[in-house]
Amino acid sequence: MxxxxxxxxxxxxxxxxxxxxxxxxxxxxxxxxxxxxxxxxxxxxxxxxxxxxxxxxxFVDAHVHATQTGLTLTGLDLSGVRTLADALAAVERHAATHPGIVLGHGWDETSWPERRPPTTAELDRAAGDRPVYLSRVDVHSAVASSALRAAVPGLENLVGHDADGALTRDAHHAVRGVALGSITAAQRAAAQRETRAHAARQGIVALHECGGPDVGGEGDFTALLALAAAEPGPDVFGYWGEWRSAAKARELGAVGAGGDLFVDGALGSHTAALAAPYADAPGTSGHLYLDAGEIAEHLVDCVTNGTQGGFHAIGDRALAAVAEGFAAAAATVGLDRLRIGRHRVEHALMLDPTLIRALVNHGAVASVQPAFDAAWGGPDGMYAQRLGTERAAGLHPFSGLAGVGVPLAFGSDAPVTPLDPWGTVRAAAFPHNPHHAISVRAAFAAHTRGGWRALGRDDGGMxxxxxxxxxxxxxxEELVVQAPDDRVARWSTDPRAGVQGLPALSDGATPxxxxxxxxxxxxxxxxx
Incomplete structure (x- = not known):
């Protein structure tokens, strides 16, 4: 036709x-x-x-979690809640009208006047004897009711357990596994369909699903790939985040053994691995799930099996371990063999020039989320609370990466931030720190062609x-052309230049x- x-x-x-x-x-x-x-x-x-x-x-969204995004789109979304009391009221309303486990996502205590998450007792009062799982906005910690905690044998002995507050690390992974495992196959399929339909409404034609044993499990991962292959909608390319799993990833239908293979956690949950302690928690500097030796082993496994690898790394200590691991892998398999794999680093927030050079040298792709800066950047944002204003100002160096040729692929990490591609382009072109800005055209390319290049498909996105x-x-409403050396968004629309325009994304422009x-x-x- x-x-x-x-x-x-x-x-x-x-x-x-x-x-x-x-x-x-x-x-x-x-x-x-x-x-x-x-x-x-x-x-x-x-x-x-x-x-x-x-x-x-x-658009290509290079980092999503389809089932959890769909559950948030159709269920208890706490991202707009402004106080702890409002969050508990939302849980109570949801529990009164929905049977089964209460699944919610998106709370962020840093924006609440109480500055703390719900306690176990407060969740029990809001939902009665119902199991409740509420993931923090970064999905690296969660709060859970007594009924859900009781369903996880030995929870109190796991690292990251807190009897009254948020669960992190191993404790969180265990509780999340039980919570997401409680949904039916029909509920899971409905959530996945909703994510793909919502993505299509945003002009997204492909999604990179980042699964793993501690994210959604094999059943969730393979079910999504099967659904996407059988039904119309955006294409779905799966990344399986399990250590030394290159052969297994291919058996599961994944295009790579990476995505959310955690080297560390997240800044909001105080689990991103830092070289110096958190400004608002001087006794902690986060946690490394993988050291440089283990990172190198994973990369060698990927190269040996002809599979793309990758890692989740946010903090500077985690990214330094990634850089060291790449160097060790290159010494084992050869630099050229490592480079052609286009192995990925997800998030890559805290990069200095030395770490950026390491990405360039090893041919790595930076899969990043500009909406994180829009949500948590700036002198009054969560990043500044966690790190102090000086360290926070260095996060998300889009121009530093693009300027030396690191391939960029943009995503949302949905449900962490919404599927909103034009908002993502705007966030990279107009970040809180203007020194990190890239042009609208470059940002658009990173969110279209960049997603295909990250898959090794250089002919996609054009x-x-x-x-x-x-x-x-x-x-x-308006097509504009941004001057290439313009940091303050002056615009030229002269058609004689033969340069194609993109939508105006500056303040006040109609989306x-x-x-x-x-x-x-x-x-x-x-x-x-």
């Missing part, structure tokens, strides 16, 4: 003035003017009048003849609205 899309603005390196594209099957056949496209169509089966809309390559027809159509999403030639979303 051939479909002609005409009368729009097509973002394509093949023709900066293109207004139409022709799709046949799952491929782009032609990009150019309306007249030329119509001549090439030879009577297309369908003609879509774009009515001036913008057509761009579809609308050119022969490319896979995965794209989105947007209603855009783009997705009208249609197409995955491999098939429409998976149309706006009503």
């Amino acid at each position: 051939a479909t002609l899309y005409r009368n729009g603005e097509v973002y394509s390196p093949a023709d900066p003035f293109a207004t139409a594209l022709l799709v046949e099957g799952d491929r782009v056949l032609f990009v150019g003017s309306d007249d030329a496209a119509e001549a090439a169509a030879f009577g297309a089966d369908e003609v879509v009048d774009l009515q001036g809309a913008l057509v761009v390559p579809g 609308l050119v003849p022969g490319a896979v027809a995965s794209f989105a159509v947007w209603d855009v 783009p609205r997705c009208l249609r999403t197409v995955v491999r030639g098939e429409t998976v979303f149309t706006a009503e």
